[in-house]
Amino acid sequence: MDAIDLLLNRHSHGRLDLPGPNNDELDLILKAGLRAPDHAHLRPWRFVIYQGNGRQQLADLFERAAINNPELDEQAIAKAPTLPFRAPLVITVISKVLPHPKVPALEQHLSAGCSVMAMQQAALVLGYGGIWRSGVYATDPQVRSAFELGDSDEIVGFLYIGTAVGESRVRPMPQLDQYAEFIGE
Numbered sequence: 001m002d003a004i005d006l007l008l009n010r011h012s013h014g015r016l017d018l019p020g021p022n023n024d025e026l027d028l029i030l031k032a033g034l035r036a037p038d039h040a041h042l043r044p045w046r047f048v049i050y051q052g053n054g055r056q057q058l059a060d061l062f063e064r065a066a067i068n069n070p071e072l073d074e075q076a077i078a079k080a081p082t083l084p085f086r087a088p089l090v091i092t093v094i095s096k097v098l099p100h101p102k103v104p105a106l107e108q109h110l111s112a113g114c115s116v117m118a119m120q121q122a123a124l125v126l127g128y129g130g131i132w133r134s135g136v137y138a139t140d141p142q143v144r145s146a147f148e149l150g151d152s153d154e155i156v157g158f159l160y161i162g163t164a165v166g167e168s169r170v171r172p173m174p175q176l177d178q179y180a181e182f183i184g185e
């Protein structure tokens, strides 16, 4: 796939199934994540990879979090442990913020966010689909505590990857002049 084609046609797949990436492909995907731009080389990234039966750990964590969340009803509690099984591979991407005089936490979260998109794009090139999700569990105190997050750390997302089911849909390109201002020639 041509690089510009990839950038202009990046898209997500919500419905994902087996097979997921093999070990060599997963290695490439994760290395693409490690190419995220990173101010002062802090490497503020942490990837926690759940695949196969490992997804049960994330399912159990989501379920415990749901049970302890007074805002969630029975339906949400029942759904919680099914979420990680929506794809053969789920990468939890965390921004692990390091104190730095020139690199505020925001920049470190952005760097981790870039790694998510890089990994999604690598998955696309390898023939897989992916979707970046957050949801209530990304900010849930119990989930944060299970990942031993510090006060400034964030779960920037859960990247689901697998074989796309159904047709892929690339959203229409937004109108450029609504988002871009051109100064000078």
Ligand SMILES: Cc1cc2nc3c(=O)[nH]c(=O)nc-3n(C[C@H](O)[C@H](O)[C@H](O)COP(=O)(O)O)c2cc1C
Pocket (backbone or CB within 6 Å): 010, 011, 012, 013, 131, 132, 133, 134, 135, 156, 157, 169, 170, 171
């Ligand atoms: C930080 C972040 C969190 C997101 N969380 C969710 C989510 O929890 N559920 C969801 O369906 N889409 C979520 N999305 C949006 C999808 O990843 C996707 O971008 C969107 O469905 C548009 O589709 P497209 O990527 O094909 O343009 C999130 C996107 C970002 C950047």
